[in-house]
Amino acid sequence: MPVTPGDWPGRALTCCEASANQSGAAARRARGVTGSRWSRADSGRLDVSVPSMAEDKGKEMKLVTCTAPVNIAVIKYWGKRNEELILPINSSLSVTLHQDQLKSTTTVAASRDFKEDRIWLNGKEENINHPRLQSCLREIRRLARKRRSSGDGNSNTLTLHHKIHICSVNNFPTAAGLASSAAGYACLVYTLAKLHGLEGELSEIARQGSGSACRSMYGGFVQWIMGVKEDGSDSIAQQIEPETHWPELCVLILVVSAEQKPVGSTAGMRTSVKTSPLLKYRTEIVPKRMKEMIEAIKRQDFELFGQLTMKDSNQFHATCLDTFPPIFYLSDISKRIINLVHRYNSHFGETRVVYTFDAGPNAVIYTRKQHVDEFVEVVKHYFPPEENGEQFLKGLPVNPVSVSEHLKSSIRMEPVKAGIQYIINTRVGPGPQLIEDSNLHLLGEDGLPKQ
Numbered sequence: 001m002p003v004t005p006g007d008w009p010g011r012a013l014t015c016c017e018a019s020a021n022q023s024g025a026a027a028r029r030a031r032g033v034t035g036s037r038w039s040r041a042d043s044g045r046l047d048v049s050v051p052s053m054a055e056d057k058g059k060e061m062k063l064v065t066c067t068a069p070v071n072i073a074v075i076k077y078w079g080k081r082n083e084e085l086i087l088p089i090n091s092s093l094s095v096t097l098h099q100d101q102l103k104s105t106t107t108v109a110a111s112r113d114f115k116e117d118r119i120w121l122n123g124k125e126e127n128i129n130h131p132r133l134q135s136c137l138r139e140i141r142r143l144a145r146k147r148r149s150s151g152d153g154n155s156n157t158l159t160l161h162h163k164i165h166i167c168s169v170n171n172f173p174t175a176a177g178l179a180s181s182a183a184g185y186a187c188l189v190y191t192l193a194k195l196h197g198l199e200g201e202l203s204e205i206a207r208q209g210s211g212s213a214c215r216s217m218y219g220g221f222v223q224w225i226m227g228v229k230e231d232g233s234d235s236i237a238q239q240i241e242p243e244t245h246w247p248e249l250c251v252l253i254l255v256v257s258a259e260q261k262p263v264g265s266t267a268g269m270r271t272s273v274k275t276s277p278l279l280k281y282r283t284e285i286v287p288k289r290m291k292e293m294i295e296a297i298k299r300q301d302f303e304l305f306g307q308l309t310m311k312d313s314n315q316f317h318a319t320c321l322d323t324f325p326p327i328f329y330l331s332d333i334s335k336r337i338i339n340l341v342h343r344y345n346s347h348f349g350e351t352r353v354v355y356t357f358d359a360g361p362n363a364v365i366y367t368r369k370q371h372v373d374e375f376v377e378v379v380k381h382y383f384p385p386e387e388n389g390e391q392f393l394k395g396l397p398v399n400p401v402s403v404s405e406h407l408k409s410s411i412r413m414e415p416v417k418a419g420i421q422y423i424i425n426t427r428v429g430p431g432p433q434l435i436e437d438s439n440l441h442l443l444g445e446d447g448l449p450k451q
């Protein structure tokens, strides 16, 4: 999906939920809906009210909208021991990115007038029978029934019997190695939980949409504990520190390519599990790395955090190369970025910037506030943006500074024009949010995507 400049300015969001009482006409429209045709509610205002049991007997549609963040692992998850339940072969750890820059937004509507469950993703109707989507829907409904029968919480009986419509958008490229599945499934599970009035541990369900999604259920610094139980009930995410813990930590995403990647994470890790001896060795190394990484984060030790992050990214990509046939996620530009980071750090004799790469060529750079301006300038110098290209710097503002000749002579690299398409400047952020403003629902009064 192309990213339009209008996607970038962020908005702080708060909580609430809304239900729309449909007019008879709107309800009839929803009943008559077929195929993937989009139509727009012709009468404007949504009547926002919390449904009561009396209203339940009438034509009632309950709408909930939430957002969820992307997370980028510093200790990577790669490989499953159970494909169906999505149970990993090692624990992993990530940083949740701020939703002012990158987020999924999902609206779920429940109505007795809906004939079937449906989903629209980034403006296009998708198959609701996708097994991972079905796992999330099934598990949320199971949890809602369980909570209801145990009289726990305020689980909402109204919505349990109704079919639902789901509409979701990402404000960044989907399936391009920017963790859209993590934000997307976390958002879906969180929104469904709000619809059913469910609180508490939900990462076990998000995990069944996409493994890395369980970590997007929390803000700040998050570990996914691999667990040992066969039913996966102990394979859950846990927050290590909240988003406020390390205020100097900054994140730059260097987008090399926003194209869909040739080998998806699911297929890639499946082949690695079958063929890579290095991946087996990795499972022995990760437990110690996890401990050290948690310590580094707690102590705000950037040197250790950085060394572990880069080594873990490199080992993940070495595992991909050790897979047979090999998987290449890093491009020549990615490798140049790796060299640039090492030369930059060695010029200063300390770790100032660190890289990590997921299943794609885009670099995620972790650094501290005091180095952002200079490093962005260095990136611009070695990867000069295309004139008339799209806006190069998105997200948080950066102050222009000059790069010293001394630094340039240490780095000594040939600039590559337009090697990097754009940079997203962001920071550590909170977990999923419920949206208060009913104007922001992605589904209209008729239960169909607004155009």
Ligand SMILES: Nc1ncnc2c1ncn2[C@@H]1O[C@H](COP(=O)(O)OP(=O)(O)OP(=O)(O)O)[C@@H](O)[C@H]1O
Residues within 6 Å of the ligand: 104, 105, 121, 168, 169, 170, 173, 174, 175, 176, 177, 178, 179, 180, 181, 182, 183, 184, 185, 187, 188, 212, 264, 265, 266, 358, 359, 360
């Ligand atoms: N907002 C969303 N709501 C529901 N599902 C989504 C959403 N966004 C993405 N997905 C699902 O995730 C899939 C993309 O996942 P994929 O792993 O291929 O890419 P990625 O998550 O962007 O990259 P990576 O996991 O390697 O960082 C989509 O095809 C779709 O099925």
Ligand SMILES: C[C@@](O)(CCOP(=O)(O)OP(=O)(O)O)CC(=O)O
Residues within 6 Å of the ligand: 072, 073, 075, 076, 077, 078, 086, 092, 181, 182, 209, 210, 211, 212, 213, 265, 266, 267, 358, 359
């Ligand atoms: C390289 C990674 O980003 C892999 C993410 O894999 P996914 O979570 O997308 O895979 P599935 O569980 O099959 O959906 C590393 C990470 O995020 O830890």
